[in-house]
Amino acid sequence: MPWYLSELGRRDEPSWYFEDGQNLPRSMSNPKSVPEPSAWPVKVRLRKPRKTLPDYTVGPFTGIIVVSKTFKDLVEAWDPANHVFVPLEIRQPNGTLWEGEDRFIFKLAEFIDGGIIVEKSDVAKDYLDGELIGYGATSQAPRLMWSAESIKGRHIWADKFFAKGRTVSDEFYEELKKQKIGSFLAIEGRIEG
Numbered sequence: 001m002p003w004y005l006s007e008l009g010r011r012d013e014p015s016w017y018f019e020d021g022q023n024l025p026r027s028m029s030n031p032k033s034v035p036e037p038s039a040w041p042v043k044v045r046l047r048k049p050r051k052t053l054p055d056y057t058v059g060p061f062t063g064i065i066v067v068s069k070t071f072k073d074l075v076e077a078w079d080p081a082n083h084v085f086v087p088l089e090i091r092q093p094n095g096t097l098w099e100g101e102d103r104f105i106f107k108l109a110e111f112i113d114g115g116i117i118v119e120k121s122d123v124a125k126d127y128l129d130g131e132l133i134g135y136g137a138t139s140q141a142p143r144l145m146w147s148a149e150s151i152k153g154r155h156i157w158a159d160k161f162f163a164k165g166r167t168v169s170d171e172f173y174e175e176l177k178k179q180k181i182g183s184f185l186a187i188e189g190r191i192e193g
Helices: 069-078 170-178
Strands: 003-006 016-018 042-046 056-058 065-068 084-091 103-107 123-128 131-137 145-147 156-159 162-168 185-188 190-192
Touching (some): 065 069, 131 162, 162 170
Parallel strands (some): 042 084, 145 190
Antiparallel strands (some): 003 162, 003 185, 016 042, 056 065, 065 103, 084 103, 123 131, 156 162
């Protein structure tokens, strides 16, 4: 079974923001938008002092995922796609550097085309001027039905029309549990075919 990883809804979510004066795209919260490498590392400031951060969590804006180096290393070892990990420079509210494990904004490098079976998933098609622009979740915890052929060989993915629906294979999810990486809401999905 695949698992949709939702970064929202936990009590330990960090509260932070992007520092002013950076050359970041306005569309940073779009899962497909990546800042230019010249803007790396992206500077982030915590609103409250923290000693720890989750391995997989919401970034300064909804739609941005921040992951630990441990999570990044697993993705790079398991998934064949060349995903993007934008390094962060994290500071405490007083300006001192946060001293934990490195963190990265995680952006999928490629998206599955036709992966979600809409009629059997908790999503609905969204249209603008008669053109399909994406899928909207019809539930707080959407269960997704995936086409087996579309996700073959992948361990972390999202559909191009539901780009925020980052989903992992059962094998990858088991490895996350084995390494005690569970800082997300995992919603069980299904595979057809």
